[in-house]
Amino acid sequence: MELSGIAAYLVSFFTFVGIYGILALGLNMQWGFTGQFNIGIAGFFAVGAYTSAILTTPESPWHLGGFGQPFLVGVLGAVIVSALVGLLIGWITARLRTDYLAIATIGIAETLRLIIANESWLTNGVRGMSGIDRPFSDFFQALGLSSAMGSLIVVAAFLAGVYFLVERARQSPWGRVLRAIRENEPATEAAGKNIGRFRLEAFVVGSAIMGLGGALYAHYFGFLSPEAFLPLYGTFLVWVMLIAGGSGNNLGALVGAVVIWTIWSGSEFVMSASLPEGYGGYAGPLRVILIGVLLQVILIARPEGLLPERAPQAIATTRRERARQQ
Amino acid sequence: MYILVELLQLSIYGIVLGSILTLGAIGVSMIFGILRFAHFAHGDLITVGAYTGLGFLMMTNAPFWFALPAGMAGAAIIAVLIDQTVYKRIRRRQPVILLISSFGIGLILRSFVQIIWGPHVFSFPGGIQRPWLVWELAIIPNHVWIFLAALIIVTLLHLFLTRTRVGKAMRAMSDNMDLALITGIPAERIIMITWLLGGALAAGAGVLLGLDSRLTPTMGWNILLPVFAAAIVGGIGRPYGAIAGGMLIGLAMEISTLFLEPSYKPAVAFLIMVAVLIARPHGIFKGAW
Known part of the structure; x- marks a missing residue:
């Protein structure tokens, strides 16, 4: 491969790592901190992606649109709409136990995928939406950068922003309540915390982050179809990333995104190079088996992940504690 | 008159689908x-x-x-x-x-x-069957066999759960795990x-x-949501409820095609499930198994 080919591949690689990193941070807010079992990530991902695509594309006879709004408006719309969907779902499922929440979320994700595939007036159905512009491509062109490189910079900036916010949230009293709910719900309630409200807030924030990831994906990839939001890509990989990296640990979520995306996309190279002629169709299922087995090994051998969760440093209240911390 | 025939015809499909869902839902529930x-x-x-x-x-x-x-x-x-x-x-x-x-x-x-x-897409040998015409209704022979097979399997399971020691032990464990373990159930x-x-x-x-x-490789994944819906509507953890849940979900999915795109069938199952979860989180049928 030529040098420019390698560079282009690395740009694409890190853009996907960034998008998956954002999804993993969103899931960490729900599962890692609060213990909410969302396996409908693909649904929020899709809502964000389609919202931003519809808001920003020029008029087309094939789907709803023609608003022609700038990239940032699309992203903002994606965050707001996915937060609203999260609010509605969180409100409906507020009283449900973990297993029921899991079934409800995957049901919503699959229903959203059915709507995207069937309501072609809205999304052009299975034929998909194209012509979604990359962010600020004129600006980056003026700087002499490709639009792909520009996407990577934008994704990295958003990732940094989200990381900063969720890390602040984790150390804040608000994040402490979420972890308390995860560890011991009755005790937290006895301490006077409004459990339903905190859970709903965490669910909505996590959903909004996932919607942001969806919008960034739409603008990087430029084409959307229901295929991209199958549970395998949209949900399962994100879960494996968070568990491998260490749920409850934001840095772990990012490490997981890098490691699992390296294995997932690297296995494509290895398989296409090593499978004999005519067996190329086996590559896809073999890669899924590889990731699936990896998940089982992690769950059995190292359930806390590569970077286990660590409690944030306690606020020193007495003189002796302060002295010990120094 | 026509709508009545249509409704009966869809009910037959619903019972067939319900029989299939029931078998899956009993397993999920157990x-x-x-x-x-x-x-x-x-x-x-x-x-x-x-x-x-x-x-x-x-x-x-x-x-x-x-x-x-x-x-x-x-x-x-x-x-x-x-x-x-x-x-x-x-x-x-x-x-x-x-x-x-x-x-x-x-x-x-x-x-x-x-x-x-x-x-590739496979199918069981038998080919396309000529339906029997009963009154105005078309009955596909395979549908009769599906219903009878499901009935036999469920009956055998019922006899196993109520007449054998192992079956009774299973019900005891599901009812009250600690109590069952104290009594020495392996x-x-x-x-x-x-x-x-x-x-x-x-x-x-x-x-x-x-x-x-x-x-097809995704045939099972595609009916997982209706299977869960059947188990939950029947009260998850209660295999007998799963029979009623399976039939209800199967009938609702087929009859919904009167006024909805058939591809929305799983969504119908899911909506019923959510409604049951909100209104009656323990299922709509009372009693333990």
């Missing part, structure tokens, strides 16, 4: 009752059962109904193997860890089906039998589903 987690690989276990039955037919040239016992035996063994190699090791942690593990197991099973059988053996039964029932659903339409 596994939840004993192990306390929603088994997300159940849809793919259904697929594996159907393909195992088909594979048996291809290797032996046996009459086509042999696919049912062969598939059931195959999927039962596979279910126990999965439990012994994976689930058993993580059982003592939170049940929700089992849930995410089973999600991965489901994808692994589906990928194995894709590797072994390729992307937990590991009961769990193994739960997986045997759950796998066999899933394969039953798979073979009958394949008989109704065709075999």
Whole structure:
């Protein structure tokens, strides 16, 4: 491969790592901190992606649109709409136990995928939406950068922003309540915390982050179809990333995104190079088996992940504690 | 008059679909009752059962109904193997860890089906059948066999649960785990039998589903949501409720095609499930199993 080919591949690689990193941070807010079992990530991902695509594309006879709004408006719309969907779902499922929440979320994700595939007036159905512009491509062109490189910079900036916010949230009293709910719900309630409200807030924030990831994906990839939001890509990989990296640990979520995306996309190279002629169709299922087995090994051998969760440093209240911390 | 005929015709399809869903939902319900987690690989276990039955037919040239016992035996063994190699090791942690593990197991099973059988669409031998005309209704012979097979399987299961020691022990464990363990019920053996039964029932659903339409690697995943809906509507952890839940979901899915696109059938099942979860979180039918 030529040098420019390698560079282009690395740009694409890190853009996907960034998008998956954002999804993993969103899931960490729900599962890692609060213990909410969302396996409908693909649904929020899709809502964000389609919202931003519809808001920003020029008029087309094939789907709803023609608003022609700038990239940032699309992203903002994606965050707001996915937060609203999260609010509605969180409100409906507020009283449900973990297993029921899991079934409800995957049901919503699959229903959203059915709507995207069937309501072609809205999304052009299975034929998909194209012509979604990359962010600020004129600006980056003026700087002499490709639009792909520009996407990577934008994704990295958003990732940094989200990381900063969720890390602040984790150390804040608000994040402490979420972890308390995860560890011991009755005790937290006895301490006077409004459990339903905190859970709903965490669910909505996590959903909004996932919607942001969806919008960034739409603008990087430029084409959307229901295929991209199958549970395998949209949900399962994100879960494996968070568990491998260490749920409850934001840095772990990012490490997981890098490691699992390296294995997932690297296995494509290895398989296409090593499978004999005519067996190329086996590559896809073999890669899924590889990731699936990896998940089982992690769950059995190292359930806390590569970077286990660590409690944030306690606020020193007495003189002796302060002295010990120094 | 026409709408009445249409409604009756769809009800027949609904009962057939309900019979298939019931077999899946009983397994989900039993596994939840004993192990306390929603088994997300159940849809793919259904697929594996159907393909195992088909594979048996291809290797032996046996009459086509042999696919049912062969598939059931195959999927039962596979279910126990999965439990012994994976689930058993993580059982003592939170049940929700089992849930995410089973999600991965489901994808692994589906990928194995894709590797072994390729992307082709298979169907059981028999071809297109000429329906019997009863009054204004068209009855496809296979639909009668599907209903009867499901009825026999459920009856045998009922006799097993109520007449044998192992069956009674299973019900006791599901009712009150601690009390059952104190009385000396061998937990590991009961769990193994739960997986045997759950796998066999899933394969039953798979073979009958394949008989109704065709075999594809995603056939089981596509009916997982209706199966869960049936189990929840019937009250999860209660296999007898799953029968009523399966029929209700099957009928609702088919009758909804009167006024909705048929591709929205899973969404109908899901909406009923959400409504039940909000209004009656323990299912709409009272009583334990």
